[in-house]
Amino acid sequence: ELKVEQNPLFLSMQEGKNYTIYCNYSTTSDRLYWYRQDPGKSLESLFVLLSNGAVKQEGRLMASLDTKARLSTLHITAAVHDLSATYFCAGTNNNDMRFGAGTRLTVKP
C-alpha cells in the first residue's frame, strides 16, 4: 500500500517569503498530485506530475518530482495572503489514490 508523508503539517509564513513543502512516498507511484483545499471547500487540483524530473509552475507555486528519491516538492515564491489554504499531495497506484496529511499554510501580512 502506498504511504504518503508530508511536511511540515503547519506552516506560518510572512508575505513575500519563500518556502517549500515536502512530500515523500513509500512505493512506486504512477503519478503525483498536488491539491489545494480552502476551509469548507472541496479539493482543487493544482498539479499532476507524471515522470521523473517533471516540473510544473503556476503563478507563485512550482511543483517538482524526483521518482528516484520518491520525493515531490511544492515551492512557494513570494507568498501572498491568498495562498493561505491546506495543501495536499497524493500518489496513485492502479486507481488507488492516497493522500498525505496536508500542510496547513497561513500567510501573514
Add this chain to the structure above:
Amino acid sequence: DTAVSQTPKYLVTQMGNDKSIKCEQNLGHDTMYWYKQDSKKFLKIMFSYNNKELIINETVPNRFSPKSPDKAHLNLHINSLELGDSAVYFCASSQNDYGYTFGSGTRLTVV
C-alpha cells in the same frame, strides 16, 4: 454543469439512524471513489468502484455499504450511525488513474 455532484451537502442526524449519500459524475469516468475527511483534515479512501465493480474496500465498519447502479453513480449507505462517523465525505472519479475530480463534499454530523 457540475462534473461530480453529491447530495446532500449537509446532513445532521441522530445516532442509530440510517442515511445515504448520493454521488453522480458526468465526466464519463470509469472509476469512482468515496473518501472520508476527518476533523484533522486527514483524507482516507474508503471504497473504489471501476465500472460498477468494487476494487478497493478499505477497513471500514460494515455499517458502510457502497452501491454503484451504473458507472456514473456511486452511493454510500450508512447504517446505525455513530458519533465517530461525523466527517466530510467526498466522492471522486477518475479515468485510467488520471483526472481525479472531487465532489463538493457532504458534511455529516451525528448528534
